[in-house]
Amino acid sequence: MELTVHTTYDTKALTALAKALRKTVRVKSSRITHLIALGIILLCLLLIWCSLNEPWSVVQYAFVIILLGVISWKEDALNAFFALRKGMPDLKECTTVFSEDHFETSLSGVVSQWAYSRIIALAETDAYLVLILSKNQGHICEKSSLDSGSIEALRSFLEEKTGLTIQRIRG
Structure with a gap:
């Protein structure tokens, strides 16, 4: 055949x-990475709440939250993009x-x-x-x-x- x-x-x-x-095959390391990203997002939310009177800090922490969210959401497409560029x-x-x-x-x-x-x-x-x-x-x-x-x-x-x-x- x-x-x-x-x-x-x-x-x-x-x-x-x-x-x-x-x-x-990467399920365990992927979960760990996502948990770390979630921890950073929660920390940024806490820092936003603590620095509400400092607009520039709020913008920076919000940027980190958005960036981590997009990377977590589109990680497979990002890996494909870099694999195509590297190949x-x-x-x-x-x-x-x-x-x-x-x-x-x-x-x-x-x-x-x-x-x-x-x-x-x-x-x-x-x-x-x-x-x-x-x-x-x-x-x-x-x-x-x-x-x-x-x-x-x-x-x-x-x-x-x-x-x-x-x-x-x-x-």
């Missing part, structure tokens, strides 16, 4: 990858071929073979299947561009080969 998927690595795809990483400009189109003993990725003419044992988690969003290889690395498969077979066949094939269950991620 051989399945082929073509994926475009754009902001939408990398946002899905960042979200999958955050919701699977090579010609690494946009990827072809993945799943075979019985390994899967191959082809980016800009460079072919890499990966053992299924390297996958530490599987995730699925509405548009993508995500193969997570480490805390900072993953591979995205666009569901709509599956050449042969069905998405259900690919799901069951990946679950069988890795021994992992696909985690559903909303959004």
